[in-house]
């Protein structure tokens with residue numbers, strides 16, 4: 725399983741989630757060149773350990789467990805994974 729970042733992160737991308745992720749699987753970080761180009765951040769599904777630490781720190785409730793993703797946000801599972809292709 726993985727956690728997924730959804731629509732409400734767009735144009736917020738405050739990186740609060742990056743700061744708490746124990747396995748550094750949320751990208752791009754502010755230190756990465758792509759940070760300025762993206763509209764939101766993404767979780768690497770191959771690295772996420774489903775620890776839930778990122779969920780409560782997100783100011784816009786953008787992060788969900790994959791199996792609790794609202795139906796209208798379902799495309800974000802693939803959109804998060806695609807970033808790491």
Ligand code: SF4
Pocket residue numbers: 729732733734736737738739740741742765781782783784785786787
């Ligand atoms: S904490 Fe929420 S709004 Fe901030 S970057 Fe992470 S997912 Fe986006």
Ligand code: SF4
Pocket residue numbers: 727744745746747748749750767771772773774775776777778779
């Ligand atoms: S659930 Fe844990 S491992 Fe997965 S992105 Fe959030 S903080 Fe990182």
